[in-house]
Amino acid sequence: MTPTPSPGTRAPQDPPARSPWSALAAAGRGGTATVALLLALVFVVIATQNPSFFEGPPLMAFAKKAAPLVILAIGQYLVIVSGEFDLSVGSLVGAQVVVAARLIDGEESNTLPVIGLMLAFGLVVGLVNGLVTTLLRVPSIITTLGTMLILFGAVRYWTGGAPTGALSESFRVPGRGGIEGVPLLGQIPWALVVALVLAVAAVLLMRSPWGRTLVATGDNDLAAAFSGVRVWRVRTLAFVGSSLLATVAAVLIGGFAGVTAQVGEGLEFTAITAVVLGGVVLGGGRGTVLAAVLGALTVEALFTLFNQLYLPSTIQPSVQGLIIIAAVAYAARRGGLRLPERPRRRPDHPAEPELGTSRR
């Protein structure tokens, strides 16, 4: 009854890192090295196709384009490592950009208040996702699928089907501008700076007690609950983190290219692809945030490569699908994945209702 994972599938994994060195060692075993190798390989192939890719400005352009996905992948990592999914981020990005365009309507003075409002909106969406999943016990795949559809429909209803209004110039600076006139590189995009800061913050966060609690919750929420973790709170915060990071990504994406009706479409799956490619196992408790970041870069690099090979961009969803299956299959063969037929979370266990009450 008690969902104790069998030793055979668990053995290769490590407890959360305790020192930089063991963190590095754990990273090597947790799939980070694999994805880093894959990223390097893709870069090599790109270089053979387009030697000028590494000449500074093209690389910075790549960083500018990849930054939002990196940020989304960090958010998705928080949720996936805690044992849940967040399918709502693509819709949230789209909703945020469209709402921002409508509210700003080209007025510079509206920029900061609207960004504040976007963050508040992201916070609310994350809270709803988290609380519905943890307190109402709706599986997160359903909760966030619901949020995704609600946001998609609500924005369409509100705008009459297609976006109106315009973003202000200052709103577009973070996604479009950067530090100009840097030797060799040309422009260091603000998006890269933001992504770097968030990535470092995420690595530090995952090494903090809260981060370890998050991983422990995803590994085995019952055990975590027994050891005093308020599972509902930890997971809700992960959803809030994901939604807030999606909001930051929305600011960057809106800034990068302005508002179009399709903005944000399909981003949730790209983010999940990135995280899975980074070796963060669906179901939680495995993988490093660094791997998720590298996964995001690899996905973007692959898309860049496809473009250089003149493959039509319409094939990208199929490639994402292949990556998801291949990466999870690889993780399963490596022994890092608990197979889905083994019931794990929210078991029909007599202790569960009591735990539920004590958590509140």
Place this chain on the structure above:
Amino acid sequence: MRVPRVLFAGAAGLTLMLTACTTDAPDDSPEGGGGAAGLTPDAEWFDREEFEAQLAQREATPEGPEDEPWMQAINPEWTDTSAFVHDSPGDATVCFSNASVSNPWRVTGFITMEQQVEALQEEGRIGEFRVSDAADDDNQQISDIQAFVDSGDCDAIIISPSTTATLTPAVETACESGVPVIVFDRGVNTDCMVTFIHPIGGYAFGADAAEFLVEELEPGSTVLALRILPGVDVLEHRWAAAQEVFGDSELEVLGYEFTEGDGARIKDLVSQHLQRGEVDGVWMDAGDGAVAALEAFEDAGQPYPVISGEDELSFMRMWKEEGLTAVAPVYSNFQWRTPVLAAGMILAGEEVPAEWVLPQEPVREDELDEYLERNADMPALHYAKFGGEDLPGYPEAWTER
């Protein structure tokens, strides 16, 4: 069970290398191929007779009032509608099955249509106006049309089909119910409707854009084509026409990219092309995201290309501000007025053209200022040739959408 990591990575790398080798020469990547490669229109989407007919229609003088292009018709064959006369048109119910309002072009058009309905209702030419919106779902639209037929309340049915082949039987069902049926925008494979209203068409749009690039660019210049999606007839016709025009020119077409109209993807794709070499001209099958494409040039520090967009205001405003060499082909947005006007005419027993071909003229440099001034208060995603200036509710209905 454990696959060595190196083996896995090696296999992945090998796959990448192999794909890199095997996809070197698809027919849409005429890298150094002289530009003529990939410029034979796909037979599925190219009908030479129709292509030439559309090019000829651009030169034709339409019949109808000069200052009301939405009432003009090119080479009309008038059809008798006396069988559909309504005793009191002011009480007649007009039903409209809309494919969707999922892009700014359709939103703009639908607002114009609603205001035209208001005007006709005031004049007592039509009564109630019922709308169903299928949100781009064929099945939904089929059941919407069926519901109109089953209700028995509709005295005329207007249909803007979501796709051609799938909606054909539904339109036939509507025709069989005995009420006059009006189809506009995209077509269907039947002629049972009283009138089919559309601007000249996709071939003319694509040719207007491509001919402009051929005229403005030096021989040997490079052109990048940005397309929204494959497989949609109106868009495929635009590209087929462009292939035909470019094929006869000295321009080098770098290739085409599918963008789904997503600004971020457009900007990314264009930036990547700019990294690999010069792009002198940009051809687009719809104006959505033209500004994102131009920003990619701006951000790369390169001169703006010669570009064909659409009569969307964000593009036209940038055209003016930056002094671009550009053209705005038009897929006449004012066509949304015509179906309700036609309904009013049919209910009064007046003749209408069996195929009502509306004029479709691109906005060129010399008209740019005029159209920008007329639309000065309009939002960025509005279409300049919306043709609703004389309708009730102008301009608030369009500015406060």
